Amino acid sequence: MRRFLLTLILSLSLTTSYCQDTITYLTDAIKENISPYKRASNSAYEKRNVEEGKKLFDSLVKNKLIGTKFDDFSLKVYKEKNVKINRISKPIFIITYASWCVIPKGEIPALNILAKEHRDDVQFIVVFWDKKNDLKKIAYKFSDNIKVCYANEYYSKDSHIVATIKHTLGFPTSIFIDENKKVVNIKHFEDKTKIKTPIKEAIISSYNYFSKDINENLMKSLSSKKSFTTN
Structure with missing residues (x-):
């Protein structure tokens, strides 16, 4: 043994x-x-x-x-030009959803606040596993600091990212990538907010959850960068 x-x-x-x-x-x-x-x-x-x-x-x-x-996926951005992952020069925080899923109360406002706070050091990306038309009722809720993207089996060029991320990692899932496009963390997150939770309390709860996650991953990215530079 x-x-x-x-x-x-x-x-x-x-x-x-x-x-x-x-x-x-x-x-x-x-x-x-x-x-x-x-x-x-x-x-x-x-x-x-x-x-x-x-x-x-x-x-x-x-x-x-x-x-x-992380693969150099090309993402379709709602009401913007497509973006390729490798063309983003800073760490990336990706969250995957589906329009038919109910996003927890307070989550979108919390992400909007965090995206504004981190606009200089992190690119926030939300990917919906939907067609463009499915995003009409939800895309506008996200701030301009967040790239709202979509991918679906309906689009032939999306088969790679759909197969890699949606069908294997599931959703809702968060993925943090450092500036060199290395995966720092992948996480399933759960809605622990009760239906009757006041909106302000729900926003604070979501903010604290995602803020902790983002800051921890930024520290890991910085530590990894220093280690790489030293070596």
Whole structure:
């Protein structure tokens, strides 16, 4: 048993060393690891073991997806020109939704406040898994500091991002990418705001949740940048 553990540790060490010298894209990392994750995850949820399902997702992110390079997706922006990920020079905070899902009370106002506060150091992007017409009733709620994008199987050029992000990571999901387009974190977030929660309280709750997440990821990005510069 001890020999097995030593072999496993050595193997992981070599894998880590190898990854540092090569570029692994998020798409490829997902393709290589999604099948065993889905089998284990489906089994957990079939047994109604929600916590185990969450742990499996977090393990997939931590061990296989963080540190990969985010693909240079081209995103269709509502009422703006398309934008390519690689043309954005600062860290990016992406949140994925669907128009038919009810966005928690206070979440959009909180994101608008944060996007304004971080307009110089983070680009906020909201991606709806919908067609353009589906966004008419919701896109206007987001501030100009947030790029409201959409992607759908209906559009042939969207098949890659839909398959990579929507059908594997699910939604609502947040993805934080550093300025070098490396994945810093991927997270499922849940609505813990009760229906009867006053709007001001709901905004504060959402603001605190996302602010903590964004600032922690910015610190990780800065730490990673300093480490890279030192090396």
